[in-house]
Amino acid sequence: MQKSILILGACGQIGTELTYALREKYGDNTIIASDIREGNESLMDSGPFELLDATDYNALEEVVAYYEISEVYLMAAMLSATAEKFPMRAWNLNMNSLFNVLNLAKEKKIDKVFWPSSIAVFGSNTPSENTPQNTIMEPSTVYGISKQSGERWCNYYFNKYGVDVRSIRYPGLISWKTMPGGGTTDYAIEIYHKALTSKTYTCFLEKDTKLPMMFMDDAIRATLLLMESDSEDIKIRSSYNLAAMSFSPEEIADSIQSRIPDFNITYDPDFRQEIADSWPNSIDDSQARIDWGWKSEFDLEKTTAEMLDNLAK
Numbered sequence: 001m002q003k004s005i006l007i008l009g010a011c012g013q014i015g016t017e018l019t020y021a022l023r024e025k026y027g028d029n030t031i032i033a034s035d036i037r038e039g040n041e042s043l044m045d046s047g048p049f050e051l052l053d054a055t056d057y058n059a060l061e062e063v064v065a066y067y068e069i070s071e072v073y074l075m076a077a078m079l080s081a082t083a084e085k086f087p088m089r090a091w092n093l094n095m096n097s098l099f100n101v102l103n104l105a106k107e108k109k110i111d112k113v114f115w116p117s118s119i120a121v122f123g124s125n126t127p128s129e130n131t132p133q134n135t136i137m138e139p140s141t142v143y144g145i146s147k148q149s150g151e152r153w154c155n156y157y158f159n160k161y162g163v164d165v166r167s168i169r170y171p172g173l174i175s176w177k178t179m180p181g182g183g184t185t186d187y188a189i190e191i192y193h194k195a196l197t198s199k200t201y202t203c204f205l206e207k208d209t210k211l212p213m214m215f216m217d218d219a220i221r222a223t224l225l226l227m228e229s230d231s232e233d234i235k236i237r238s239s240y241n242l243a244a245m246s247f248s249p250e251e252i253a254d255s256i257q258s259r260i261p262d263f264n265i266t267y268d269p270d271f272r273q274e275i276a277d278s279w280p281n282s283i284d285d286s287q288a289r290i291d292w293g294w295k296s297e298f299d300l301e302k303t304t305a306e307m308l309d310n311l312a313k
């Protein structure tokens with residue numbers, strides 16, 4: 001039987017590109033996009049869409065039954081910077097949507113779950129260079145606490161109920177098809193837009209704040225690779241470290257200047273600096289490489305070329 005896949009939060013930065021990639025791979029009509037708002041025109045035109053609140057279990061159950069869904073990708077969440085402004089809303093959305101999906105799988109209404117975690121699970125006591133898969137995790141943000149708790153619950157549902165849940169700790173994701181949704185690494189997207197429109201950008205992080213980052217194509221490829229891997233190869237049921245590159249605002253500015261020499265950056269750090277300071281500089285993703293053959297393809301230079309070329313079109 002052909003599998004049907006439901007994407008929750010499909011209109012966001014990752015969900016949009018994930019929907020395109022899954023539709024290309026499995027066929028437009030087998031991938032059901034859903035969100036609490038409509039997405040961009042090309043997403044809405046590319047296949048079935050449902051207005052669906054991921055925190056509403058009954059509505060979710062109905063859609064799963066109607067489309068005979070076998071896999072759910074849960075991309076709905078409140079991101080790091082926004083979550084600091086609305087702590088309880090973030091906690092309720094991030095946790096209740098996860099419980100809903102895990103419980104659907106526990107009740108055997110779906111077979112497989114993808115849920116993204118984040119480098120925000122780490123905190124200032126975590127070794128910040130080449131952060132290991134298993135290490136101290138004392139997140140200081142609402143978002144990080146929700147992701148760390150989510151990881152423990154995923155692991156619990158796998159061990160207790162045999163739920164096939166798979167997860168990646170995404171680094172900051174860089175993409176040009178949609179705008180970012182309120183995270184601490186959003187600067188690394190805004191900077192390319194500003195480089196093309198005004199040739200100047202004021203960064204909300206300090207120039208030497210190095211963070212783990214990844215181009216969206218790598219993130220989508222990793223997600224599909226993990227979801228297609230044999231279950232016995234998935235040794236980690238909390239969430240996998242994943243890495244591609246690490247850079248500071250000064251380094252991304254340099255890389256833009258190599259293509260736009262009169263681009264200028266200034267720095268005016270805000271509350272997001274404290275969040276960024278608590279996160280790792282770089283990530284050790286050797287477990288993902290060993291278990292399911294992960295390897296990144298985009299470095300900073302290639303990312304800058306892709307971003308500027310596509311945004312200029």
Ligand SMILES: NC(=O)c1ccc[n+]([C@@H]2O[C@H](COP(=O)([O-])OP(=O)(O)OC[C@H]3O[C@@H](n4cnc5c(N)ncnc54)[C@H](O)[C@@H]3O)[C@@H](O)[C@H]2O)c1
Nearest residue numbers: 009011012013014036053054076077116118170172173181
């Ligand atoms: N973008 C990144 O750099 C990054 C990094 C690490 C982890 N992640 C994680 O990946 C996932 C997706 O992130 P994103 O960047 O695409 O976020 P985003 O903010 O761009 O998109 C989230 C989407 O969820 C939708 N949504 C909000 N509440 C909802 C609800 N109750 N029901 C259904 N949909 C709802 C929003 O309308 C939005 O379209 C999140 O779990 C996020 O924590 C993202």
